[in-house]
Amino acid sequence: MSTHEPDPAAEDGSAAGATAPRSLAEALRARDDASLGALLRARPDLLNPVPNDLTQLATRAGTRASVIRALEHLDRFTLQTAEALAVAPDPTTYDTLLALLAGDEDGDEEGNARTVAAALPRAVDTLREQALLWGPDDRLRLVRTARELLAPAPGRPSPTGLGPTVAEATSGMSPGRIQDIVAAAGLPSTHDPVSAVASLTALFTDRTRMSALLDEAPADAVEVLSRLVWGPPYGQVTAEPAAHLRWLLDRGLLLPTAPGTVVLPREAALHLRGGRAHRALEPLPPAVEATATHRATVVNATAAGQAYTALATVEELLKDWDEGGPAVLRAGGLSVRDLKRTATALDTTEALAAFWVELAYAAGLVASDGEADEQYAATPAYDDWLEQPAAERWARLVSAWLPATRAAGLVGGRDGAAAVSPAGRTLSALGPHLDRSAAPEVRRRVLTLLSELPEGASPDPETLLARLRWERPLRGAAPDDSGDAEDLRTRLARWTLTEAELLGMTGRGALAEHGQALLTQDAHATPVEQAAAERAAIDLLTPLLPEPLDHVLLQADLTAVAPGPLERPLAEALSVLADVESKGGATVYRFTPGSVRRALDSGQAASDLHDFLTTHSRTPVPQPLAYLIDDVARKHGHLRIGAASAYVRCDDDVLLGEILADKRSAGLRLRRLAPTVLAAQADPATLLEGLRQMGFAPAAESPEGDVLITRAHARRTPPRTAPEPVPEGPPLPDATLLTAAVRAIRAGDLASTTPRKHAPGEQTGALPRTSAADTLATMQAAVMTGDAVWIGYVNAEGTASQRVIAPIRVEGGFVTAYDHTADEVRTYPLHRVTGVAELEAG
Secondary structure, three states, X not given: OOOOOOOHHHHHOOHHHHHOOOOHHHHHHOOOHHHHHHHHHHOXXXXXXXXOOHHXXXXXXXXXXXXXXXXXXXXXXXXXXXXXXXXXXXXXXXXXXXXXXXXXXXXXXXXXXXHHHHHHHHHHHHHHHOOOEEOOOOOEXXXXXXXXXXXXXXXXXXXXXXXXXXXXXXXXXXXHHHHHHHHXXXXXXXXXXXXXXXXXXXXXXXXXXXXXXXHOOOHHHHHHHHHHOOOOOEEEOOOOXXXXXXXXXXXXXXXXXXXXXXXXXXXXXXXXXXXXOOOOOOXXXXXOOEEEEOOHHHHHHHHHHHHXXXXXXXXXXXXXXXXXXXXXXXXXOOOHHHHHHHHHHHOOOHHHHHHHHHHHHHOOOEEEOOXXXXXXXXXXXXXXXXXXXXXXXXXXXXXXXXXXXXXXXXXXXXXXXXXXXXXXXXXXXXXXXXXXXXXXXXXXXXXXXXXXXXXXXXXXXXXXXXXXXXXXXXXXXXXXXXXXXXXXXXXXXXXXXXXXXXXXXXXXXXXXXHHHHHHXXXXXXXXXXXXXXXXXXXXXXXXXXXXXXXXXXXXXXOEEEEOOOEOHHHHHHHHHHOEEEEOOOOXXXXXXXXXXXXXXXXXXXHHHHHHHHHHHEOOOOOHHHHHHHHHHHHHOOOOEEEOOOEEEEOXXXXXXXXXXXXXXXXXXXXXXXXXXXXXXXXXXXXXXXXXXXXXXXXXXXXXXXXXXXXXXXXXXXXXXXXXXXXXXXXXXXXXXXXXXXXXXXXXXXXXXXXXXXXXXXXXXXXXXXXXXXXXXXXXXXXXXXXXXXXXXXXXXXXXXXXXXXXXXXXXXXXXXXXXXXXXXXXXXEHHHEEEEEEEOOO
16 A cells, blocks of 8 residues: 655644545545445455455555556546656646646647546546545545556656656766756756755746747757657767757756666656647547448348358358267367368358357357367257257357357467467467457447447448557557457457357448347346346347248259258258258259268158158159159169178179179279179278269168168267356456445454554554453453444454454353444354453543
């Protein structure tokens, strides 16, 4: 906790001095419970663990880590206000702060000064609320740690570009040299260095005298000052500086800080700047501009279409992995080759394939199976998800995406881990190191900004990014470890715009109604509020989604056209009987001998296929398709494959002779065992595939001679939970926790600040120490008089604390009392009470 000099007004006994806080702890003590709750909500790290009293809270609020975190959450103007406070006198006044921000020049700056004056109260209130600033308007004090972080230092320039004060720059200078500077500046000599420095400071802060001094400066000297005025304020000089530099050095307008290094004093720079601490002040957030406006119906319909495409893409991904997906790398994640293969299967880019894979993972639909040879596969939750209506499936995907901390856009980049390799490791999809705790905040903020635009308006991305940088300037101040030119928050925002369009949250860049309904789900909403928001989004999206169809249109060129999404049983059956040729608004399926054979292998007969097509086609079954089915069915199963290693049997010995005579069968190493049986040294699966490639239609059979029906066996992982987001710092406390924490801090502060009688030799602040007999006697006396007492108490974990209690009953080795610290009646074992002391009257 910072220490401060006594308030002169307080020493004079004035009313103003009597109420002005002398420390941050006193300022916090003067707050009401609502204000303390707002502080703890804005800086939740202060609650871990709950401080014992307000003095401990103030100490924790001034620690370096906590202050840095608080500064990172300030918007640009509030941060600029804190930076101005760091270069202002300590303490300073509100008027001085306003002058540092708005400047003291008239003309073109007048309008900006009015804007600054209007915005400054909010910035000051924010700094006060977050305990970065305390004191009344005539004695504003920035907490010491914040001042140390933001004020200029030799190894760290100030964000304002200002250098040290005259007093700081001359602290190691000889008294004689200081007197020479004073004389060269036209000031009377003084009897000590302190008054000399004060005289020089007064000159630099006097606008009239300073202007007169600079009017005498050589033109080259003025040019040097103009290069240093906005920072950095340091420059290099030789052992024999030029005449114009010597003029500046002689008058203290440049002061030496190290051999060959000089600095422009802060007071001189402020004069040259017109009193402004910042070159470019941004008191107002930049507006997010719209590039186009669309009708709401167009936006909603476009978003709904993209939402349905998203569902189809996730289904297609997991269908491709249905019998077992790609292997898990030793370090975790997908290999580059498997990601490319997945992108090819989805007919998309590797970056988008990584997004869909990560989305399915975040929703708990895919995970590793945990076997010895680990593979990715769908989870049991995927089967439940498939059975839900389309709008509910979409809501589940988006509800998993919004709070997810995994950033799919990082896949393929480097994580900057120099400890692993000089270039860092390549980040893989589903692998480790993809979590970025800022992702949910950026994602939600981007969508919130979209919701604030007029209905149907799509934003200009650059103005949206400028707004985000204004809101969190320190978070976006440096590039990410990956080496990308843009900082992480900017890239997260760009990815959010793309991903929201892919998911159907937005249409043509504008936020859709169902997307906005889901966005009302607060980041820390209760499960009931989350369910209500999801239900509202589902109700808005459901009418916009196309109804599944129960028919297709058969074409004479052996194709079938699905003019829209198909019912699930129809789509699954058709995917076995035909191959998907093209996708889009309508899906085109092509019938081939291989696809028909696949349907026959699954146990269907030719008559079943004819009936299926007749039932589900709005057009007559074309003759070429009927012939294809009958022709493949006639040949299907004529040859039988079994395990010897493998054998081929057929009632037609001429057909077996044809196979043996075919040169393409050489690799199968066949030999005739009987007129109707061939033996092979290949396994049955290889033999089956080889004969099919030769143009035959064999069927596998069981050891009993029955035809084997081949169906896809879906592979599922054991039950898995979706990955938990990696939070950014401690979780935001809810209202119940805040109320309890404020009450506990208040009670602890009462116990620590209540005046009490001290035993001779007792150290101030130490727990009271009394004998068991004295403790019992004092407790019994307090019961009779109804007075409160101060006790030291050690709990079962050995943690010592001090409490103010009002004893009600003492019996059986226990004291029952109203505990002012906990604000409730409690019972304490007397053997855990270290001592008791009476409180001072009044």
